[in-house]
Amino acid sequence: NRIFAVVEALRQGYTVERIHELSHIDPWFLQKIERVVALGRLLEAKRGEGVAEIGERLLRECKRTGFSDGQICALTGATDADVRAERIAHGIRPAIRQIDTLAGEYPAKTNYLYLSYDGVEDDVALPVEKSVIVLGSGAYRIGCSVEFDWCCVNTVRSLRKLGYRTVMINYNPETVSTDYDESDLLFFDEISQETVREIYERVGAMGVVVSMGGQIPNNLALKLHRHGVRVLGTTPESIDNAEDRHKFSKLLDELDIDQPEWRELTTEDAALSFAEEVGYPVLIRPSYVLSGAAMAVAASDKELRKYLHDATLVSPEHPIVMSKFLENAKEIEYDAVARDGEIIVYAISEHVENAGVHSGDATLVFPPQRTYLETIRQIRKIATKVAQRLKINGPFNFQFIAKDNAVKVIECNLRASRSFPFVSKVLKQNFIDLATKVIMGEKVEKPPKTAFELNHVGVKAPQFSFTRLQGADPTLGVEMASTGEVACIGDDFNEAFLKALISVGYRLPVKSMLLSVGPIEAKAELLSGAKRLRDHGIKMYATEGTAKMLADEGFDVTRVAWPMVNGAPAAEGGVATAVDRIRDHEVDLVINIPSNDRVDELTNGYVIRRAAVDFNVPLITNRQIAQRFIEAVTRTDAASMAMKAWDEY
Numbered sequence: 001n002r003i004f005a006v007v008e009a010l011r012q013g014y015t016v017e018r019i020h021e022l023s024h025i026d027p028w029f030l031q032k033i034e035r036v037v038a039l040g041r042l043l044e045a046k047r048g049e050g051v052a053e054i055g056e057r058l059l060r061e062c063k064r065t066g067f068s069d070g071q072i073c074a075l076t077g078a079t080d081a082d083v084r085a086e087r088i089a090h091g092i093r094p095a096i097r098q099i100d101t102l103a104g105e106y107p108a109k110t111n112y113l114y115l116s117y118d119g120v121e122d123d124v125a126l127p128v129e130k131s132v133i134v135l136g137s138g139a140y141r142i143g144c145s146v147e148f149d150w151c152c153v154n155t156v157r158s159l160r161k162l163g164y165r166t167v168m169i170n171y172n173p174e175t176v177s178t179d180y181d182e183s184d185l186l187f188f189d190e191i192s193q194e195t196v197r198e199i200y201e202r203v204g205a206m207g208v209v210v211s212m213g214g215q216i217p218n219n220l221a222l223k224l225h226r227h228g229v230r231v232l233g234t235t236p237e238s239i240d241n242a243e244d245r246h247k248f249s250k251l252l253d254e255l256d257i258d259q260p261e262w263r264e265l266t267t268e269d270a271a272l273s274f275a276e277e278v279g280y281p282v283l284i285r286p287s288y289v290l291s292g293a294a295m296a297v298a299a300s301d302k303e304l305r306k307y308l309h310d311a312t313l314v315s316p317e318h319p320i321v322m323s324k325f326l327e328n329a330k331e332i333e334y335d336a337v338a339r340d341g342e343i344i345v346y347a348i349s350e351h352v353e354n355a356g357v358h359s360g361d362a363t364l365v366f367p368p369q370r371t372y373l374e375t376i377r378q379i380r381k382i383a384t385k386v387a388q389r390l391k392i393n394g395p396f397n398f399q400f401i402a403k404d405n406a407v408k409v410i411e412c413n414l415r416a417s418r419s420f421p422f423v424s425k426v427l428k429q430n431f432i433d434l435a436t437k438v439i440m441g442e443k444v445e446k447p448p449k450t451a452f453e454l455n456h457v458g459v460k461a462p463q464f465s466f467t468r469l470q471g472a473d474p475t476l477g478v479e480m481a482s483t484g485e486v487a488c489i490g491d492d493f494n495e496a497f498l499k500a501l502i503s504v505g506y507r508l509p510v511k512s513m514l515l516s517v518g519p520i521e522a523k524a525e526l527l528s529g530a531k532r533l534r535d536h537g538i539k540m541y542a543t544e545g546t547a548k549m550l551a552d553e554g555f556d557v558t559r560v561a562w563p564m565v566n567g568a569p570a571a572e573g574g575v576a577t578a579v580d581r582i583r584d585h586e587v588d589l590v591i592n593i594p595s596n597d598r599v600d601e602l603t604n605g606y607v608i609r610r611a612a613v614d615f616n617v618p619l620i621t622n623r624q625i626a627q628r629f630i631e632a633v634t635r636t637d638a639a640s641m642a643m644k645a646w647d648e649y
Helices: 002-011 016-023 027-045 056-065 069-076 080-089 146-161 193-203 215-219 221-226 236-243 245-254 268-278 301-311 373-390 420-427 431-439 493-503 520-535 544-552 578-583 599-614 623-635
Strands: 095-098 112-116 131-135 165-170 185-188 207-209 262-265 282-286 296-298 320-324 330-339 342-354 364-366 394-403 406-413 457-463 484-490 512-517 539-542 557-559 589-593
Touching: 002 016, 002 027, 016 027, 027 056, 027 069, 056 080, 069 080, 112 193, 131 146, 131 193, 146 165, 146 420, 146 431, 165 193, 185 193, 193 221, 215 221, 215 236, 221 236, 236 245, 236 373, 236 406, 245 262, 245 373, 245 406, 262 268, 268 282, 268 301, 268 320, 282 301, 296 301, 330 373, 330 431, 342 373, 342 420, 342 431, 342 623, 364 420, 364 493, 373 394, 373 406, 394 431, 420 431, 420 457, 420 484, 457 493, 484 493, 493 623, 512 520, 512 544, 512 578, 512 599, 520 539, 520 544, 520 623, 539 544, 544 557, 578 599, 589 599, 589 623
Parallel strands: 112 185, 131 165, 131 207, 165 185, 512 539, 512 589, 539 557
Antiparallel strands: 095 112, 262 320, 282 296, 282 320, 330 342, 330 394, 342 364, 364 457, 394 406, 457 484
16 A cells, blocks of 8 residues: 555655655655646646546647546546547547557557557557457456466457457456457457456447356447447446346345345444344455455444444445354356357366355365255256346356255346366366357357266365465455365366365375364264374374363374463473474464354364474365365375376266
């Protein structure tokens, strides 16, 4: 946020010299920012006077400096349509320029393009016949990474095979989609309504594909449609009906499809009243966020109040969405491609973790191994109903929650999802290639049913970066934290699961484990796993409560002390603490299942988890992952696992 502090300081009258003294930012950059702030003041002075009063000179200068139409609207009070009409009336349009990759020494003919209001003519020949624009995913970040770039690249390659000229808009140089030879025209520019409209009109494109790059391009569908841009694939109205929580909830009710109870709330009293009505725990999130940001689960009035006070200001302008949180339920993903509402191809995969872990952090299994056939039947039926109602034409993804064969819809995204590359690789059916053909109106045959009869299993495991986040608590929850993922294939689940875990940093064989399990139900579940560990000669260390339970059941377990006593580090010279064992690498794996109620366990649990991360000892914090890992490591000989290439399966 430092750059915004610089802007605020300039607004308050700080000089460039003073800001340089405080920040050590080079004055050359500060002078550029000072010019932007000065132009902003001139625009604010025109507030309420009408867009015509801005004047051609100031409007042109603002566009050359980098002000978007939206920023000019915000500063002057004008509408976006008025600003755009005014600048077009004055002939203020961007030129398409090539990035000079030869430092001006020789003429540069590159496919790296951008829009510039400093140019007087285009560097490329326009318009481009039979061209299609594909919107990329933008910057890599938590919630949006290389999975969407894979979708965009495969879309471009499929379009080129079909004979179309391709135009990629993306601003992330780390991606494959921004390689100069992947598309016919490559624009390094922001993915915004204004930029896409300008490129669309200048290129003369047939349409825009918004469904491959994740949520950023998908959010533009309705805005682009309203301004005359042809959106290819599923209609923007259908996308809006799925994205708008109220509209989608009404649609599910009309189709007699179950969903968790939810409500949009604007006051703390209303939130507490809803929680009392449906019963704790409840899931809370601001209504305007994506990828699980700022989400939380509250198990009591106290936790709910704390979230409302700490994380957001509840008001009519900033409502929150609360829903009933189902405990011990399974989360299931449904990825598919439909043509005019008819499903062409689909894949159902399950999370290893119970619901409550963000789908981007969950360990995904395809085909599902522990999902009831009746649950799968219901999921297929629900997806068919919704696809027909929304007349889906392209890729889409459902997230379901299921418990005791009762299936509820969490959400539906009418775009490619993070798991599209994974299921495509495991099935050897390129969902994106099929979706692209559907979007462009090509004839597509349904794959034969035999294509879904797999003799192998795929597991996708998350990769975390907690070692680089000093002090962060390495636990899983409803807010996404992973920064990558690895998918592996095996002859069965255990083999694929262990391969995936090894790929994200776990080490085998495991000869000793530290067990620290808080919740009583997790302790009970641990008993069968402990018997497996004992039978395989794996030495067990455990914290006080877990050690007592295991000892009472006749297990040979070494007790370790809590690292903290009454909030202070444990005294030296007594029983070795959990952190001592971790630091000295006496354990090969730490299983720490957090408790939600006891303050001492919360504090000690955090210290143990953090020590495991800091001393590079593999850590498991989820009950289901712990159970499946113990099963896999005691049933599978890691040394004999088959290492095959992808095309050997």
